[in-house]
Amino acid sequence: MSIPTLTPFPGGLLLPAHKENATQSPIINAAMPQRLIFPLQYPAQQHHTVPAVPQVSVGDTVLKGQCIAQGDTPNTSCIPVHASTSGTVMAIEDHPVPHPDDTHTRCIIVEPDGQDKWITRKKADVTTLDNDVIFDRIAQAGIIGQGGAGFPCIDKLHSQDKAIHTLIINGAECEPYICCDDSLMRERADTIIEGTRILQQLLKPEHCYLAIEDNKPDAIAAVQKAAKDTAIDIIVVPTRYPIGGELQLIQTLTGQEVPSGNNPTDIGILCHNVGTVAAVYHAVALDEPSLSRIITLTGDSLDKQGNLEVLIGTPIDSLLDEMGVNRDTLSQVIMGGPLMGFAVHDLNSPVLKTTNCLIAATREALPPPKAEMPCIRCGRCEPVCPASLLPQQLYWYARDNDAKALTEYNLFDCIECGACAYVCPSHIPLVDYYRKSKHHLRQAADEKARADKAKQRFDAREKRLVEQAAARDARKQGGDKQSAIAAAIARAKAKDAK
Amino acid sequence: MTANILIAIFTFALLALLLGSALCFAAKRLKGDRNALVEQINAILPQTQCGQCDYAGCRPYAAAIAQGEAINKCPPGGEATIQALANLLEQEAVPLNTEHGTHEAPQVVIIREDDCIGCTLCIQACPVDAIVGTAKQMHTVITDACTGCKLCLPPCPVDCIDLTQRVAA
Ligand code: SF4
Ligand code: SF4
Ligand code: SF4
Ligand code: SF4
Ligand code: SF4
Numbered sequence: 001m002s003i004p005t006l007t008p009f010p011g012g013l014l015l016p017a018h019k020e021n022a023t024q025s026p027i028i029n030a031a032m033p034q035r036l037i038f039p040l041q042y043p044a045q046q047h048h049t050v051p052a053v054p055q056v057s058v059g060d061t062v063l064k065g066q067c068i069a070q071g072d073t074p075n076t077s078c079i080p081v082h083a084s085t086s087g088t089v090m091a092i093e094d095h096p097v098p099h100p101d102d103t104h105t106r107c108i109i110v111e112p113d114g115q116d117k118w119i120t121r122k123k124a125d126v127t128t129l130d131n132d133v134i135f136d137r138i139a140q141a142g143i144i145g146q147g148g149a150g151f152p153c154i155d156k157l158h159s160q161d162k163a164i165h166t167l168i169i170n171g172a173e174c175e176p177y178i179c180c181d182d183s184l185m186r187e188r189a190d191t192i193i194e195g196t197r198i199l200q201q202l203l204k205p206e207h208c209y210l211a212i213e214d215n216k217p218d219a220i221a222a223v224q225k226a227a228k229d230t231a232i233d234i235i236v237v238p239t240r241y242p243i244g245g246e247l248q249l250i251q252t253l254t255g256q257e258v259p260s261g262n263n264p265t266d267i268g269i270l271c272h273n274v275g276t277v278a279a280v281y282h283a284v285a286l287d288e289p290s291l292s293r294i295i296t297l298t299g300d301s302l303d304k305q306g307n308l309e310v311l312i313g314t315p316i317d318s319l320l321d322e323m324g325v326n327r328d329t330l331s332q333v334i335m336g337g338p339l340m341g342f343a344v345h346d347l348n349s350p351v352l353k354t355t356n357c358l359i360a361a362t363r364e365a366l367p368p369p370k371a372e373m374p375c376i377r378c379g380r381c382e383p384v385c386p387a388s389l390l391p392q393q394l395y396w397y398a399r400d401n402d403a404k405a406l407t408e409y410n411l412f413d414c415i416e417c418g419a420c421a422y423v424c425p426s427h428i429p430l431v432d433y434y435r436k437s438k439h440h441l442r443q444a445a446d447e448k449a450r451a452d453k454a455k456q457r458f459d460a461r462e463k464r465l466v467e468q469a470a471a472r473d474a475r476k477q478g479g480d481k482q483s484a485i486a487a488a489i490a491r492a493k494a495k496d497a498k
Numbered sequence: 499m500t501a502n503i504l505i506a507i508f509t510f511a512l513l514a515l516l517l518g519s520a521l522c523f524a525a526k527r528l529k530g531d532r533n534a535l536v537e538q539i540n541a542i543l544p545q546t547q548c549g550q551c552d553y554a555g556c557r558p559y560a561a562a563i564a565q566g567e568a569i570n571k572c573p574p575g576g577e578a579t580i581q582a583l584a585n586l587l588e589q590e591a592v593p594l595n596t597e598h599g600t601h602e603a604p605q606v607v608i609i610r611e612d613d614c615i616g617c618t619l620c621i622q623a624c625p626v627d628a629i630v631g632t633a634k635q636m637h638t639v640i641t642d643a644c645t646g647c648k649l650c651l652p653p654c655p656v657d658c659i660d661l662t663q664r665v666a667a
Pocket of ligand 2: 384385386387388389391413414415416418419420421430431
C-alpha cells in the first residue's frame with residue numbers, strides 16, 4: 001500500500017449532488033427495445049474517427065456480439081461495431097444520433113428476434129494470455145472510454161511505447177445526477193478489479209490507484225473488499241467538481257500537471273474509467289465485445305428513476321417509456337450531466353457507449369437557459385476554472401474570432417467542464433462559445449493541411465508536365481533527353497523568376 | 499602625371515565595380531523579396547487550383563497580386579481569404595468580385611465508375627493529380643486529394659463525374 005499525498009487542483013465547485021433518487025434500487029436490465037441503432041461513425045467531438053464499413057446487408061440475420069461493421073484496413077482509427085443482440089438487419093441508412101449539433105450519421109438498424117443468441121465465445125484464463133492477444137481482444141471489442149470524451153480504449157493503450165508508471169482507475173463521478181459508476185462499483189466491484197488487474201498485467205505499472213469521491217461510502221466499501229490482496233490502492237478523494245476530469249484527477253493523485261498539448265500517457269500516466277475497465281474484463285476474459293453499459297435514468301419527469309443496464313443502440317425514447325415518462329412535464333432530455341451534457345434533439349437517437357446519464361428534466365428542475373446578458377467583467381468565472389484559464393478573456397476572443405489570441409490563451413486546454421458558465425451572473429453560455437471556437441480552429445487547421453497538400457500536388461504536376469514536354473521535344477529533335485529536360489526546367493525557372 | 503591618371507582610372511574602375519556589384523546584389527535581393535511575397539500570398543490562397551480567378555492556378559494569381567492585381571478574384575477563398583490578403587498587403591478588404599463566381603461549401607467529385615469509358619480526359623484536366631486510372635480502364639477519384647475545382651467535369655464525354663458536398667474528415 002502506498003497512499004499518495006493528495007494535491008488539490010485549482011478552481012472547482014461544490015455542487016448539489018442530486019444522486020439520491022437514482023441510487024435507491026439495484027441495477028436492472030432494460031427491456032429489449034423494438035429496434036437497435038448502430039452508428040457507423042462515432043459522433044465524437046474531440047477527435048476524428050473513420051466510419052466503419054458495414055459487413056452485413058439488409059435482410060441478414062445477426063447474432064449477439066457479431067461484428068457488423070469495421071475498418072476496411074487495419075490500423076485505421078476505426079471502432080468496430082457489434083450487434084448487441086440477435087436479430088435481422090432492417091436498414092442501413094442515415095439516422096439521428098445524439099450530438100449537440102443534431103447530426104445524422106449512417107447507421108445499421110437491427111430488429112431484435114428476442115432470442116438474444118450469442119456468437120461462440122472463447123473464455124480465457126487471463127494469466128496465460130500473451131500481451132498481443134490481450135491487445136487484440138481489447139481492439140476487437142470496440143471499447144470506448146466510458147467516462148465521456150469517448151477516446152477509443154485501444155488508442156490510449158497503444159499510445160504508450162513509453163512506459164506507464166501509474167495506472168489510475170477513475171471512479172470519481174463528480175457531476176450532479178450521474179451515478180452509473182457508483183452503482184457499478186457497489187454491485188460489480190469484482191469485475192472492475194479483474195479488469196484493472198488485466199491492465200496491470202499488460203502494462204506493469206509501479207502504482208495503480210482506484211479513486212473514488214468521499215460521498216460514495218458504499219462504493220468505497222465494496223471496492224475495498226474486492227481489491228483486498230491485490231496491488232490496487234483505493235484512494236478516497238474529496239468531493240469537488242470536476243475532480244472526475246482526467247487531468248484534475250491526475251493532478252490530485254500525483255501532483256503532476258499534464259503539459260499543454262500532451263496526453264497523460266506522455267508523462268507515463270494512463271487513466272481509465274471504471275466502466276471501461278469492466279468492459280476490458282468482459283472483452284479479455286469472457287471474449288465479449290462492448291455491447292451494453294449502465295446508464296442513470298433520472299429527472300423529475302420520470303415515474304421511476306434508477307440505473308439500467310442498457311444495450312448499446314437502444315433508442316432513448318424506449319428507455320424513457322420504460323421509466324414512465326410524463327410527456328406533459330418533460331421539458332428536455334439531457335445526455336450526460338447538467339454541466340457537461342447537452343440536450344438531445346431527437347429522442348429516436350440511440351444511446352452510445354459514452355452515454356452515462358439521461359436526465360428527463362422538467363421545466364422547474366432544469367429551466368431553459370436564461371437570456372444571455374452582456375459580460376460585466378465581474379471575474380467570477382476565473383477562480384473556478386480547474387484548468388487555470390481566463391474564461392472571460394477567452395469569451396471576448398471567441399466573440400472576435402481571434403484565432404491567435406485563443407491559441408495563446410490556451411483555449412485547447414479548456415476541458416469544457418462548464419464551471420465558469422455555472423457561476424456566470426450574466427448567464428453567458430461560455431462553453432458553447434469555446435466549443436464553437438475550437439471547432440473553427442480545428443477546421444481552419446484541416447483546411448490549411450488540405451491546401452498544403454494540394455499545393456504540393458499542383459507543384460509536382462507542373463514539374464512533371466515541364467519534364468514531359470521537354471522529353472517530347474527531345475524525341476522530336478532526336479536530341480539528348482536529359483539535357484533537354486534540364487534546359488526546359490531552367491526555362492521554366494527563368495519564367496517564374498521574371 | 500601618368501601616375502595620377504592611372505590612380506584616377508583605377509579609382510573609377512574600382513568604384514564602378516563596387517557600385518555595379520551593389521546594384522546587382524540589390525536587384526537579386528529585391529527579386530528574392532518579391533518571390534518571398536509571392537510565396538506568402540500563395541500560402542493564403544486556398545490551392546483549389548480552379549482557375550476561376552482567370553489565372554492558371556493559385557500561384558500564378560499570387561504572382562499577379564504581388565504585381566498589384568486585385569485581391570478579390572478568388573471565389574473558393576471567399577471573404578476570409580480576401581481579409582487575410584488585405585491584412586498581409588495592408589490594403590482595404592473589398593467584397594468578392596462575383597464575376598469570377600460565388601463562394602460555395604467545399605466540394606469533391608466522384609466518378610460513377612460503371613459509366614466511365616476510361617478515356618483519360620479527366621486525368622489530363624486535373625490540376626492536382628487526384629484521379630487515377632489508365633486508358634480504357636475505370637477511373638476513380640482520390641477524394642482526399644480532390645480540391646473540388648470542377649476542371650474535370652467539362653472534358654468528360656459521358657458526364658459520369660458528379661459533384662458532392664465534401665464531408666468533414
Ligand atoms: S462570470 Fe460572466 S459576467 Fe463575470 S466576467 Fe466571467 S463571463 Fe463576464
Ligand atoms: S469550461 Fe473551460 S474555461 Fe470554463 S471553467 Fe471549465 S475549463 Fe475553465
Ligand atoms: S480562384 Fe481558384 S485558382 Fe484562383 S486563386 Fe482561387 S482557388 Fe486558386
Ligand atoms: S478530381 Fe476534378 S474536381 Fe477534383 S481536383 Fe481533380 S479536376 Fe478538380
Ligand atoms: S473523362 Fe469521364 S469517361 Fe473519361 S476517364 Fe474520366 S470519368 Fe471516365
